Amino acid sequence: MSNTLWLVLSLIAGIISIGVAYSFFRWVVKQDPGTERAQRVAGWIRDGARSYLKKLYSALGLLAGGLAVIIAIVFGLQQNFGYGVTMAITFIFGALCSTIAGYLGMTVAVEANVRSATAAGKGLNPAFNLAFKAGAVMGLAMVGLALTGMSLVFLITGDANLVLGFSFGASTLALLAKAGGGIYTKTADIAADLVGKVEVGIPEDDPRNPAVVADNVGDNVGDVAGMGADIFDSYVASSVAAMLLGAALTKLSPETRVLYTIFPLILCMLGAIAALIGVQFVQVKEGGKPGTSLNNGTIYTCLIFGVLVIAVVLLMDLDKAVMWATLAGLIVGVIIGFTSDFFTGDDRPPVVETARVSTSGAAVNIITGFSYGLISIAPSVVGIAAATLIAYFLADQSTVVNGVYGVGIAAVGMLAISGMIVSSDAYGPIVDNARGIAEMAGMSEDVIEVADVMDAAGNTAKAITKGFAISAAALTVLALFAAYSSEITIAVAEHGLPPIDMTMSLSNPLVIAAILLGALTPPLFSALTMLSVTHNAFDMIEEIRRQFRANPDILAGKAEPDYVKCVALASENALQSLILPACLAVVLPLVVGFLLGPEALGAFLGGSIVTGILFALLMANAGGTWDNAKKYIESGHFGGKGSEAHKAGVVGDTVGDPFKDTAGPSLNTLITVMSLVSSLFAPVIAAFHLFGG
């Protein structure tokens, strides 16, 4: 089968994914939008989310526009004008595809929440199916747009470097969407909790709280749009890293080389097909368990994908090493996802122990949760190391491909089923919101109970997909890291530059120094985003208190608070807070590269990858442990709600919020963006740098 045909098939699979996503979308908006009161509440959330997105996209427009001009000039000067402009266009195209996926996901989420709450009145079955279908809009649209975009760029240009431009565009949006959304959502959440629950003692999602709408908007902008952009970013980046490593297999015939270059796209296509089938399996009967159903969907998708990969590799007579690498990535990804559940799962020792010590106060709760977070790093890192080594050595045995290509393929193998993963993940904030709307719109206890059951399943799904997302990102950046080295070597050969040593030996003190500097970046980035959260939350707490003081009727439930003020405050502050971290991510690698040279930049990336993975896992898991320890206490253990242990648990949960939803998940994007910037500018850095070499 010809390479072009494969590309066309990928393109078609992408378009079908988009089509199915759109048909789901049409179906969701046709469902019963509920009572007037419920629609009114949902309207606030929708308007809040749109006003934030509008600001986000303006910020993105500015940043992407500026970067596009720089890219056009730099590559125009370095190669030729046409190439520079093409690169800038693919960059914009990547940002656009990611934006559309995010926008679509958000739009359906803010329509689905109220409809799911309304459907909950008829039972678990219709409510769950509606929420999951809405989640699947995001999952399938994301995969569809990414696959369509990448296939199109390569079909037209045949140049993997231009797909890199596409990927960098997607990552730039992801950085803003993920970090900005993470700051927004936790600002609102913390402020709403601290004043609402702790100071004045009103329950979560109480409509008297001026920040309650901002809090629900936050779930959408942080968890739907942000998480979607994040996995879009990893999905595209892992594919492009493997494509670049495939294009570097210079010993192969041109035709075969192109086949291995587009093989990552073939894997994505198979994954998209598997996800399209897998989402059909996610259905729950009355009295059934939503969590089991979500997990079944993931397992079926994996099995179908595995079978498809084996079939294609055998039928096309491809090198079997790529099959093993794909399966290694897939299996390790699933194992990490499910084991990461151990550290954050209800009833498991870490959560129970953290809940138990809470009887001695908040400090001991913090120390214990943080310590389990540190320990939780171990199994995932061992898994990542194992997947890397297995994929590398299996592929290195092959006479066709090489070891680093195997690592790249393992990352694609993990991420190919993203359609299903994102669908489960986007389900979470939709049902979370549905519960909020049910509460705010004063729906019956039965409805809230159904919403609670759906919400609990969403949290478990989230823990699993989060572990999966971090591991996949880790393998992706390891592949990107290899791609960067390979890009430097290619640039030297192509442009006849003086030879550049890319050994990156730990015996070289410049390498050690660069590793240390790179290792600094993730903690620094985390600190900046978390300080933004507390700083912005402080502003919002003042605003909530001001509203309560200004009009005592609000707390009495006789007057409506000014929700819009809180939404606007959260939006503006979140976007302002992004400037410094975003600069850090884009500018630092360039400074290191142009100043200390290509080898030092490689070591810098290496250092940032190591601590990036560690801190991402620590923060995600510690946050999850605190969250569930609080819930465990609330379910009646160690004194239950209102006890001293519960107060301590709330402090832990609040500390965990920016850990698990702001700083932790943004680190994936940070290390991906830094690796992509480096790979993209590799030819330029190879030609111009002050020291090193």
Place this chain on the structure above:
Amino acid sequence: MSNTLWLVLSLIAGIISIGVAYSFFRWVVKQDPGTERAQRVAGWIRDGARSYLKKLYSALGLLAGGLAVIIAIVFGLQQNFGYGVTMAITFIFGALCSTIAGYLGMTVAVEANVRSATAAGKGLNPAFNLAFKAGAVMGLAMVGLALTGMSLVFLITGDANLVLGFSFGASTLALLAKAGGGIYTKTADIAADLVGKVEVGIPEDDPRNPAVVADNVGDNVGDVAGMGADIFDSYVASSVAAMLLGAALTKLSPETRVLYTIFPLILCMLGAIAALIGVQFVQVKEGGKPGTSLNNGTIYTCLIFGVLVIAVVLLMDLDKAVMWATLAGLIVGVIIGFTSDFFTGDDRPPVVETARVSTSGAAVNIITGFSYGLISIAPSVVGIAAATLIAYFLADQSTVVNGVYGVGIAAVGMLAISGMIVSSDAYGPIVDNARGIAEMAGMSEDVIEVADVMDAAGNTAKAITKGFAISAAALTVLALFAAYSSEITIAVAEHGLPPIDMTMSLSNPLVIAAILLGALTPPLFSALTMLSVTHNAFDMIEEIRRQFRANPDILAGKAEPDYVKCVALASENALQSLILPACLAVVLPLVVGFLLGPEALGAFLGGSIVTGILFALLMANAGGTWDNAKKYIESGHFGGKGSEAHKAGVVGDTVGDPFKDTAGPSLNTLITVMSLVSSLFAPVIAAFHLFGG
């Protein structure tokens, strides 16, 4: 001047240091021991400290005995029986010297605390001078014993590898003393605070609190004995790393090579002389500032040491690169020490901001302090990278020495003034205890006020010396890392082994995997020690509550609580908690080395060094920020004592306790021990390993 003469001079300088320390000791114990009540309180602390030390040394005896046998067998088989026994003896000798220094420091500390409290009745001048002289006993004894020990071993054997055995002995004790002391002190501190201050509302150091003696004992076993062992360990390890790198300068004539091998000892000797003079400058007049006086002592010591180094290098016509490397280490060490004060200093933005946000509760206080801790890593790591690069490239220009030797010398340059640093540092817990005794023995307000002034200076000194200690340890392990590679290469050459690739290139996936595994170790070690603290604190909280319940007269001040029970509980629990972390430190490098080979072990060490430095700085500085934010609130800001902000500040301080005094400082020792184990067993690992090479 002959090499032997230099060694004899070093030996003499060491003996003089010990002599001066002893004369200070005699002077201290001759001072007025105060009222009967004060002596009684001091007696409890002394007995508690002794009973802990007894248990610690039994544990050490077991561990050191076991390791000595293993060392004798392994090196006996690998080389010859005599060499194995000699190595085991130097190992025991190292552990013994470190033990004596710690024991002496502890003994003088528990005598000096009550005398300093008593002298405070006569004014600041006599009280401060007594406390500092007592601190200097520890500082001078430590340097004296280390210098004497190393000089003696090299004078007798002429083999730097045997000095490595000595160093490993000292590190084994340090690991137990530092981690065990850290767990002990924070168990008692947290338990005493949580029940005393928070639950029943009695002030710090109140004699009604059953854990108050254990808390004061903790200051001694954690801060005096533990910190002393820690710097003893770095001091010896940096010297031996530079000595090994000197012995590897194979292009030099044997005589010159020995000169550069013992040059680190010459630097230690000059540092010891500088410290002997420097401590004389530390004196405070009535109304003077103790903090300024301590800083002056450090600055004079640095200046004198700098002048001596320049003089010796010029007079002996040594290579000037070693002079620059020494000065680079010294200057960067001092700069890092003073700048680390920025993040934890009173009235500085990080502390004030952390205190300010405490008005919104404990969670925001935790997030803010933690974030500043993350940011605080940056200046120190940049400083460490700069010192490494400067020392390397200056020394690499030389025709005599090489770059890695320069890095080793920079580390020695930082640590040579340890005599003065430890003296300032040991002063802290002595005056902290003096304050406690004054409170518990019911001394007058005037006395407590003087004790408070001395205590505040102790805290500032501690922040500076802590930054210094971590940076020095970082440079030390970088030098040890270089020494390990060099040991492998030497072993291959000497024993005619098959060649071993020690490139440790980041392009090698085995290297990446090993770096990831190594990077895991410090977080894992931190988690284990911190979980021990909360676990043990929980036990002690139960014990305190039990005593209060069993006898209500205790809280009424009419009956004496059972102090001994709490002391015993803390001791036993702390030592039991050590088993797993200690095994991790010694066994993991050996497992990696024998299983994955010498190159992977090198990468493993590299990974552990990077995250070890990062986490050590994060934990030390975040802990300091929380501590001082609480104090800032207590001094009347944001509502002062008893306010909501204060309650939040107490939670932050309690979280910071195991960060800054247990997990953080133990990481230095962890990475030193792992590097030493690797270097020591390098010849054996080079000969036997399963994979890699």
